[in-house]
Amino acid sequence: MNLITTPNLDAPDDFYEALIEAHHGLSTEESHAFNARLVLVLANHIGALAVLREAFAAAQRA
Template identity: 50%
Template sequence: MQLRTTPNIADPDGFYQELIESQREMTEAEAELMNCKLVLILANHIGDRSVLSEAIERARGPIG
């Protein structure tokens, strides 16, 4: 499996809105915990260690 870096969410604005709304009533700490849990759930779904390692490296790098 290869890390997909091109847009792949059918409704990115809708997804972003859902994510923001899901955290609206949370404290900053609760929202951070939810984000960590979401990352682990999605990492488990991906499962491929090489893809996850590449994603970690890209996330650590500069934005853009």
């Protein structure tokens, strides 16, 4: 399995709106903690360490 780096969201604007809404009312610290938990949940969903390492490298380049 390879990391998908081309646009792949069904509804990117809806995703962004939901992400912003999920942060609504959170302090900066709570927002950072939410992001950390979200990363772990999504990493668990992906499951493949090789793909996660590709994601790390892609995020470092961005």
